[in-house]
Amino acid sequence: MSDWVEACAAEDIDEEDVMRFDHAGRTYAIYRSPDDEYFATDGLCSHEKVHLADGLVMDDIIECPKHNGRFNYKTGDARGAPVCVNLKTYPVKVDAGKVLIQLG
Amino acid sequence: MVIIGAGECGGRAALTLRDLGFEGPVTLVGDEPHLPYERPPLSKEAMTSEAPFIKAIASDELLAERSIRHIHSLRVVAIDRVAHIVSLSDGSSLAYDKLLLATGSVPRKLPMPGLGGRCVYLRTFNDALAIRAHLSAGNRVAIIGGGFIGLELAASARKLGAAVTVIEAQPRILMRGVPAEIAEIIHKAHEAESVRVLTGQGIASIADDGAEVRITLADGQQVVADLAVIGIGAVPVTTLAAEAGLAIDNGIAVDGHLRTEDPDIFAAGDCCSFPLAIYGGRRVRLEAWRNAQEQGALAARNMLGADEAHAAVPWFWSDQYGLTLQIAGLSDEGKSIVRRDLDDGAFILFHLAEDGRLVAASGIGPGNAVARDIRLAEMLIAKRARPAPEALGSQAVKLKSLLAA
Numbered sequence: 032m033s034d035w036v037e038a039c040a041a042e043d044i045d046e047e048d049v050m051r052f053d054h055a056g057r058t059y060a061i062y063r064s065p066d067d068e069y070f071a072t073d074g075l076c077s078h079e080k081v082h083l084a085d086g087l088v089m090d091d092i093i094e095c096p097k098h099n100g101r102f103n104y105k106t107g108d109a110r111g112a113p114v115c116v117n118l119k120t121y122p123v124k125v126d127a128g129k130v131l132i133q134l135g
Numbered sequence: 136m137v138i139i140g141a142g143e144c145g146g147r148a149a150l151t152l153r154d155l156g157f158e159g160p161v162t163l164v165g166d167e168p169h170l171p172y173e174r175p176p177l178s179k180e181a182m183t184s185e186a187p188f189i190k191a192i193a194s195d196e197l198l199a200e201r202s203i204r205h206i207h208s209l210r211v212v213a214i215d216r217v218a219h220i221v222s223l224s225d226g227s228s229l230a231y232d233k234l235l236l237a238t239g240s241v242p243r244k245l246p247m248p249g250l251g252g253r254c255v256y257l258r259t260f261n262d263a264l265a266i267r268a269h270l271s272a273g274n275r276v277a278i279i280g281g282g283f284i285g286l287e288l289a290a291s292a293r294k295l296g297a298a299v300t301v302i303e304a305q306p307r308i309l310m311r312g313v314p315a316e317i318a319e320i321i322h323k324a325h326e327a328e329s330v331r332v333l334t335g336q337g338i339a340s341i342a343d344d345g346a347e348v349r350i351t352l353a354d355g356q357q358v359v360a361d362l363a364v365i366g367i368g369a370v371p372v373t374t375l376a377a378e379a380g381l382a383i384d385n386g387i388a389v390d391g392h393l394r395t396e397d398p399d400i401f402a403a404g405d406c407c408s409f410p411l412a413i414y415g416g417r418r419v420r421l422e423a424w425r426n427a428q429e430q431g432a433l434a435a436r437n438m439l440g441a442d443e444a445h446a447a448v449p450w451f452w453s454d455q456y457g458l459t460l461q462i463a464g465l466s467d468e469g470k471s472i473v474r475r476d477l478d479d480g481a482f483i484l485f486h487l488a489e490d491g492r493l494v495a496a497s498g499i500g501p502g503n504a505v506a507r508d509i510r511l512a513e514m515l516i517a518k519r520a521r522p523a524p525e526a527l528g529s530q531a532v533k534l535k536s537l538l539a540a
């Protein structure tokens with residue numbers, strides 16, 4: 032398995048919100064859930080490659096800003112039209128106030 | 136189950152029937168030769184790409200896997216409501232238990248003599264191919280009508296290097312449904328990209344000799360173009376329903392459950408008019424992609440007996456150059472406007488009814504700058520909320536906090 036990469040400080044993301052994280056030519060989205068857990072997925076919507084970090088987080092759903100496609104950001108599951116391809120998810124941990132994500 | 140019209144709405148309805156576990160036969164009949172596809176890219180990225188592409192809603196494999204029979208290139212020409220049979224243009228017929236009319240809309244024809252082969256409309260992929268063939272650098276394109284499709288096409292044509300003139304009869308572009316402040320931003324964006332935008336200009340006559348179109352405006356000015364694209368609105372496709380004796384009222388008239396007066400026939404998407412619950416049952420017809428999707432899915436649920444009423448807030452977007460506009464709700468329901476400025480020049484106008492209820496929100500900005508707040512506004516509209524105008528106007532107050540209130 033590849034290394035853990037530091038993405039941001041835990042407090043950089045509000046509760047029930049999302050932040051964009053770019054690393055090594057790729058883009059990811061990092062989420063903080065309403066119950067204060069952190070998650071990460073690929074950063075682009077599987078419908079038209081739009082940055083999900085501009086979208087709205089509600090409970091465990093991220094909604095794409097462009098056409099409101101929905102994904103469960105905890106599992107990556109596509110939840111309804113127009114999106115049908117799931118998002119890849121990545122393991123996340125918080126260590127000493129830093130959010131780390133395991134890529135690869 | 137038989138669905139007439141294999142567009143956004145019909146395609147989504149067919150898939151939803153299967154999602155819900157319906158196991159009987161599902162037949163989707165469409166007169167276009169293609170798989171069900173999305174129309175919005177036709178004036179945008181599909182137009183500017185090397186070769187126009189089809190963004191299919193479902194592949195052949197998916198349709199086969201879900202046992203959806205797709206009959207393409209054939210029209211339904213008659214509905215026999217007593218026998219529960221539809222007839223197709225090749226003489227064949229199909230029996231139905233429940234029928235969905237998802238026949239969409241077609242461009243409104245310009246009622247003028249003189250139109251020829253260089254005067255075209257944009258609705259289908261084949262239309263897009265024909266237009267694309269004329270959009271090369273140096274070509275001249277006249278766009279008749281400053282509505283969304285015309286303006287998006289103007290932006291795409293500029294990207295391909297064509298010289299573009301937009302002719303609008305009304306005093307400003309986007310008269311219908313778009314606040315003046317936002318139309319102004321879009322107007323300026325087009326001028327900054329060297330599009331000639333002529334507003335308040337009626338057309339006196341058109342001469343099309345097959346090579347060139349000569350448009351004479353009411354004030355005598357002439358616009359000469361290699362291609363004229365007419366985008367003056369759309370009309371619902373209702374003939375089939377009317378001939379079957381169903382009520383038409385600016386579209387196939389359905390109730391809040393998308394039922395016609397025939398309990399076995401439903402209509403949804405661009406072709407139907409329906410009562411919009413959040414505005415006290417005001418009857419509307421929407422020409423919007425998400426509505427087609429939502430109504431397709433709702434019709435499918437109700438065809439299976441869900442008895443569910445339409446409750447969604449209308450929502451629409453448009454992309455031109457780097458700008459995206461999004462509108463939730465119907466802004467003409469509003470009596471006053473509160474403006475909220477966001478970063479990068481983006482802003483949202485909140486439309487409030489007399490009693491302070493939020494009835495619509497219109498936003499514009501680069502990329503997806505307004506998306507999140509428009510989505511939250513949509514939820515506030517659905518809740519019939521009366522947020523304090525000062526809170527709406529202040530970027531420091533998060534809209535999400537108003538939703539919880």
Ligand SMILES: Cc1cc2nc3c(=O)[nH]c(=O)nc-3n(C[C@H](O)[C@H](O)[C@H](O)COP(=O)(O)OP(=O)(O)OC[C@H]3O[C@@H](n4cnc5c(N)ncnc54)[C@H](O)[C@@H]3O)c2cc1C
Pocket residue numbers: 139140141142143144145164165166167173174175176177178209210211212237238239240257258259284372375403404405406421422423424425427450451452453454
């Ligand atoms: C160029 C363009 C750009 C757009 N951009 C946007 C946008 O940015 N945002 C937005 O919200 N909306 C946009 N729209 C609107 C959106 O695409 C429509 O609202 C949507 O396609 C409506 O779906 P529908 O299934 O109701 O109708 P349609 O997509 O029109 O599908 C109806 C289908 O039924 C077929 N049909 C009709 N009668 C028969 C018959 N008797 N037998 C068999 N087949 C029949 C038609 O040929 C058609 O294929 C755009 C539309 C166009 C044309």
Ligand code: FES
Pocket residue numbers: 076077078079080081095096097098099100101113114
């Ligand atoms: S780009 Fe995400 S839903 Fe279309």
